[in-house]
Amino acid sequence: MTKRMRYRDWKWLWWYHFFLLLITVNGQTRYSIPEELKRGSVSYTLSKSECFTLKMKELSGDRYVPELVLEKPLDREKQSVHQLLLTALDGGSPVKTGTSSIIVTVLDNNDNVPVFKRTLYNISVPENSASGSVLVRVEATDADEGVNAELEYRFADSTPQALLSILRMNSDTGEIILLNPLDYESSNKIEISVTAKDRGVPEMEGHCRVQIIVIDVNDNVPEIILTSKPSPVREDAPKGAVVALISARDLDSGNNGKVMLQLTNESPFTLKPSFSNNYALITNGALDRETNSEYNVEITATDSGSPSLSSKKTICISIIDVNDNPPFFNQLSYNVYLKENGVAGSILYSVSAKTLIGQWVLSAEFLNCFRVQISAP
Numbered sequence: 001m002t003k004r005m006r007y008r009d010w011k012w013l014w015w016y017h018f019f020l021l022l023i024t025v026n027g028q029t030r031y032s033i034p035e036e037l038k039r040g041s042v043s044y045t046l047s048k049s050e051c052f053t054l055k056m057k058e059l060s061g062d063r064y065v066p067e068l069v070l071e072k073p074l075d076r077e078k079q080s081v082h083q084l085l086l087t088a089l090d091g092g093s094p095v096k097t098g099t100s101s102i103i104v105t106v107l108d109n110n111d112n113v114p115v116f117k118r119t120l121y122n123i124s125v126p127e128n129s130a131s132g133s134v135l136v137r138v139e140a141t142d143a144d145e146g147v148n149a150e151l152e153y154r155f156a157d158s159t160p161q162a163l164l165s166i167l168r169m170n171s172d173t174g175e176i177i178l179l180n181p182l183d184y185e186s187s188n189k190i191e192i193s194v195t196a197k198d199r200g201v202p203e204m205e206g207h208c209r210v211q212i213i214v215i216d217v218n219d220n221v222p223e224i225i226l227t228s229k230p231s232p233v234r235e236d237a238p239k240g241a242v243v244a245l246i247s248a249r250d251l252d253s254g255n256n257g258k259v260m261l262q263l264t265n266e267s268p269f270t271l272k273p274s275f276s277n278n279y280a281l282i283t284n285g286a287l288d289r290e291t292n293s294e295y296n297v298e299i300t301a302t303d304s305g306s307p308s309l310s311s312k313k314t315i316c317i318s319i320i321d322v323n324d325n326p327p328f329f330n331q332l333s334y335n336v337y338l339k340e341n342g343v344a345g346s347i348l349y350s351v352s353a354k355t356l357i358g359q360w361v362l363s364a365e366f367l368n369c370f371r372v373q374i375s376a377p
């Protein structure tokens with residue numbers, strides 16, 4: 001009969017994990033190796049291992065039983081399987097040995113927090129980004145396995161409702177999706193906290209921040225504002241007389257909000273820039289009510305965006321009459337021939353003069369004999 005141990009003597013080892021009994025003695029975790037091995041004067045050695053050692057436990061009657069002792073905490077994330085080799089030596093001469101492998105599979109415990117690849121995601125997006133577009137994808141990893149590493153992405157509970165109506169989180173992929181248009185003019189920066197939660201028990205949670213910088217797009221048309229109503233202008237107003245005060249406004253920023261005002265058509269007026277975006281509409285030439293009693297001045301506002309936007313406004317300016325036209329007769333002198341003894345009241349002669357509303361006055365020395373009668377032309 002061979003002294004070498006046969007398979008059936010060792011087959012318990014294939015079932016070792018059914019028998020491993022966890023006992024803690026003096027702070028050490030011990031896994032007792034079953035009864036069957038207690039027979040005979042057999043000694044044991046264990047292959048070198050960082051975590052496990054073999055201790056002989058004394059039983060009554062000088063009998064010993066080998067125990068597998070855990071020397072330091074296991075960490076599945078460092079080593080998930082430990083392969084040990086147990087050797088049994090008999091007391092004979094020469095010594096005969098038998099070996100068996102012990103495979104220790106370390107079960108996962110949810111002891112790792114999900115960790116984001118970046119603590120801050122800093123991205124820039126134009127304000128006209130289309131709804132439905134993916135702005136950024138956050139990503140976290142979890143060193144555990146199975147449900148302990150299954151992640152769900154969410155916006156932090158403290159996220160304001162206003163942001164939740166603009167952004168949506170895909171809880172599986174970590175993609176942040178734009179729901180509604182951004183508006184640089186109302187908010188040029190969005191900051192949001194994101195969490196990744198695993199499905200372990202208890203669950204663990206990792207955090208990161210997402211900063212979305214909104215880039216201005218030229219989406220506002222410049223406006224022309226009359227800061228004072230245009231006042232009617234006397235036709236004899238000197239050059240440079242202020243007719244109206246005008247300002248320009250554009251809600252965009254930078255070049256998109258830089259506005260230039262111009263007069264579109266020829267007129268005896270010009271725009272004089274004053275402070276910032278303010279202008280004065282002033283006279284720039286001779287006015288004449290008799291040729292033009294009213295001017296429609298068209299102003300164009302253009303921003304410096306690319307492409308640029310513009311708007312127009314027409315201002316109506318009326319010219320006030322000044323009595324600057326003396327009446328003049330068709331002829332400088334009229335020669336009238338009369339017979340003596342003429343009937344009083346008869347019309348002698350008609351004269352006419354170009355004039356505005358006025359009076360006809362006859363020299364005083366003739367008032368005894370003549371008077372002027374006005375008749376329709």
Ligand SMILES: *[C@@H]1O[C@H](CO)[C@@H](O)[C@H](O)[C@H]1NC(C)=O
Nearest residue numbers: 120121122123124211212213
């Ligand atoms: C985020 O990006 C913007 C523009 O790219 C930059 O000006 C800003 O300094 C960045 N912020 C941080 C905290 O990195």
Ligand SMILES: [Ca+2]
Nearest residue numbers: 109110111144
């Ligand atoms: Ca773990």
Ligand SMILES: [Ca+2]
Nearest residue numbers: 112144148198
């Ligand atoms: Ca985990």
Ligand SMILES: [Ca+2]
Nearest residue numbers: 216217219252
């Ligand atoms: Ca804009």
Ligand SMILES: [Ca+2]
Nearest residue numbers: 220252256303
């Ligand atoms: Ca603009």
